[in-house]
Amino acid sequence: MTDLEAFVAGLPKAELHLHIEGSLEPELMFELGRRNRIDLPFKSVEEVRAAYAFSNLQDFLDIYYQGAGVLQTEQDFADMAMAYFDRAAADGVRHAEIFFDPQTHTDRGLPFSVAAEGLLAGMKAAEAKHGVTSKLILCFLRHLDEDAAFATLKAAEPWLDRIVGVGLDSSEVGHPPSKFARVFAAAGDMGLKRVAHAGEEGPPEYVREALDLLHIDRLDHGNRSLEDEALTARLAAEGMTLTVCPLSNLKLCVVDDLKNHPIPRMLELDLKATINSDDPAYFGGYVAQNYVELARAADLDRDALVTLARNSFEGSFLAEAEKARHLRDLANWSTA
Numbered sequence: 001m002t003d004l005e006a007f008v009a010g011l012p013k014a015e016l017h018l019h020i021e022g023s024l025e026p027e028l029m030f031e032l033g034r035r036n037r038i039d040l041p042f043k044s045v046e047e048v049r050a051a052y053a054f055s056n057l058q059d060f061l062d063i064y065y066q067g068a069g070v071l072q073t074e075q076d077f078a079d080m081a082m083a084y085f086d087r088a089a090a091d092g093v094r095h096a097e098i099f100f101d102p103q104t105h106t107d108r109g110l111p112f113s114v115a116a117e118g119l120l121a122g123m124k125a126a127e128a129k130h131g132v133t134s135k136l137i138l139c140f141l142r143h144l145d146e147d148a149a150f151a152t153l154k155a156a157e158p159w160l161d162r163i164v165g166v167g168l169d170s171s172e173v174g175h176p177p178s179k180f181a182r183v184f185a186a187a188g189d190m191g192l193k194r195v196a197h198a199g200e201e202g203p204p205e206y207v208r209e210a211l212d213l214l215h216i217d218r219l220d221h222g223n224r225s226l227e228d229e230a231l232t233a234r235l236a237a238e239g240m241t242l243t244v245c246p247l248s249n250l251k252l253c254v255v256d257d258l259k260n261h262p263i264p265r266m267l268e269l270d271l272k273a274t275i276n277s278d279d280p281a282y283f284g285g286y287v288a289q290n291y292v293e294l295a296r297a298a299d300l301d302r303d304a305l306v307t308l309a310r311n312s313f314e315g316s317f318l319a320e321a322e323k324a325r326h327l328r329d330l331a332n333w334s335t336a
C-alpha cells in the first residue's frame with residue numbers, strides 16, 4: 001500500500017452516492033444466477049468485465065438493469081448489501097446513504113417488500129458487523145412516467161419510517177426534473193429528504209429545475225453546473241452538497257481524463273463537493289480508489305482530501321449530534 005492509499009483508507013468518510021444495484025460484482029452476479037436458475041448472457045466473469053466498456057450513461061444503464069435481474073429474494077439483496085459494506089468498511093466509510101431502484105425490481109414482478117426488507121436486513125447486519133451506519137434512499141426511474149413514480153411512493157408507504165428520502169436517477173437527457181415536480185412535492189410533504197441526479201449528462205437548466213421545482217436537499221453529480229457561473233455561485237451560497245463520482249465520470253465519458261476532473265475547480269469555487277463511487281462494480285473502484293485516483297491525476301493535496309471527507313459528513317442526512325461526532329473523529333484523525 002502506498003502512503004496515499006494508506007492515508008485515504010484511514011480517512012473517516014461518508015459515502016452519499018452509491019447505487020446498491022451498482023455494487024453487484026460479476027462473481028456475485030454469477031452466484032445469484034446459479035442460485036436462482038437465471039441464465040446470464042455471459043459465459044464467465046471475465047466476459048462480463050469485458051462488456052463493461054461504455055461510451056455514455058445509456059450504454060451502462062442497459063447492462064446494469066440486465067445484471068439486476070439475478071436478484072430474486074430478500075437474501076439476495078441482503079447478500080449484495082453486505083458485500084458492499086465489507087468493501088466500504090475497508091475503505092474507511094463510517095456512514096453510507098445508499099440508493100435503490102425499486103421499479104427495476106417491481107417491474108419484473110418482485111413485490112416492493114423483497115428489495116426493501118432484504119436491503120434493510122443487510123444494512124442492519126453490516127452495522128452490527130462493521131459499525132458502519134447507513135440510510136436508504138428510494139430512487140424513481142426518470143425514463144418512466146410520473147404516475148409510475150407515484151405508484152412506487154404508494155407501495156413504499158409501509159417502509160417510509162426506514163427510508164430517509166427519494167432520489168431521481170436513470171437516463172437524464174430528455175427526462176428533466178420538471179417531469180417529477182408533483183411526486184417530489186408529495187414526498188416532501190411526507191417528510192422525506194429529496195435528492196436528484198442532475199448535470200451528469202444534462203444541461204445546467206436541469207440543475208436549476210432540481211433546485212426550484214424538486215426542492216432538493218442534495219445534488220447528485222452536478223458537474224455541468226460549472227458551465228453556468230450564476231448557478232455555480234448560487235450552489236456555493238446555498239451550501240448545496242454535490243455528490244460527485246470521479247471514476248463513474250471517467251467510465252461514462254463525462255470527463256475525458258481524470259486530470260481534467262472538475263472537483264479541484266469545485267473546491268476553489270467553494271462548492272461542497274464530495275467523492276463517491278456511484279456503481280463501483282461497473283466503474284472499476286470503490287470510494288477509496290476514487291479518492292486515490294483523483295488525488296493522483298488532479299494533484300489534490302491531503303488538505304483537499306480532508307475537506308472532501310468533511311463535506312461528506314456535513315452533507316449527510318445524519319442528525320447534528322452524529323455529524324458532530326464524525327467531524328470530531330475526522331479532526332482528531334487528520335491532526336494525529
Ligand code: ADE
Nearest residue numbers: 019169170171197278279
Ligand atoms: N443509475 C445508476 N447509476 C446511475 C448514474 N450514474 N446516473 C444515472 N442513473 C444511474
Ligand code: ZN
Nearest residue numbers: 019169197278
Ligand atoms: Zn448515480
